[in-house]
Amino acid sequence: MTLRRATWKAASWLPVWWVTNDVLVSVSPVEGTCMQPVLNPAPPRDHVLVNRLAPRLYQFRRGDIVTAQAPDGSGRKVVVKRLVALEGDSVRHRETGRVVRVPRGHCWLEGDSTRGSRDSGSDYGAVPLGLIEGRVMEVVWPLNRCGKLRAVQGSGWPQQGRVIVGGSGQV
Numbered sequence: 001m002t003l004r005r006a007t008w009k010a011a012s013w014l015p016v017w018w019v020t021n022d023v024l025v026s027v028s029p030v031e032g033t034c035m036q037p038v039l040n041p042a043p044p045r046d047h048v049l050v051n052r053l054a055p056r057l058y059q060f061r062r063g064d065i066v067t068a069q070a071p072d073g074s075g076r077k078v079v080v081k082r083l084v085a086l087e088g089d090s091v092r093h094r095e096t097g098r099v100v101r102v103p104r105g106h107c108w109l110e111g112d113s114t115r116g117s118r119d120s121g122s123d124y125g126a127v128p129l130g131l132i133e134g135r136v137m138e139v140v141w142p143l144n145r146c147g148k149l150r151a152v153q154g155s156g157w158p159q160q161g162r163v164i165v166g167g168s169g170q171v
């Protein structure tokens with residue numbers, strides 16, 4: 001095979017790779033400790049498989065771990081947080097104890113570990129749904145942690161009495 005033909009063959013796969021990575025699924029590293037113990041319980045850091053189609057189809061629910069653009073205006077920084085509440089829900093603010101209603105088109109994102117987690121409960125407030133980039137499906141690296149994420153119940157979420165779903169009752 002000539003170099004020209006090999007280059008053409010490799011280049012022809014570029015759109016397939018781009019669509020797969022940008023639209024369907026991607027692998028992302030998880031930085032920091034805000035999602036401990038579910039993610040990054042110990043070094044090395046976890047890499048997760050992210051369903052990038054889920055937000056476009058509105059396929060996420062309370063308790064999912066999602067990736068989102070940081071709503072603090074820090075550019076293209078991506079955060080990994082738990083989706084605690086959706087539009088129309090009310091949340092008891094973790095720090096102030098005030099009940100906050102999540103406005104239309106927004107959600108409430110928090111880290112599982114409250115130590116040093118920059119999230120809706122500490123910095124952002126309600127986050128626009130349009131900033132959600134994907135739903136985390138499973139850990140793909142390191143190999144000894146590969147597999148589906150632990151059930152929500154094992155992570156300490158939901159915190160009883162904090163989330164009122166659509167004003168009708170508690171989760």
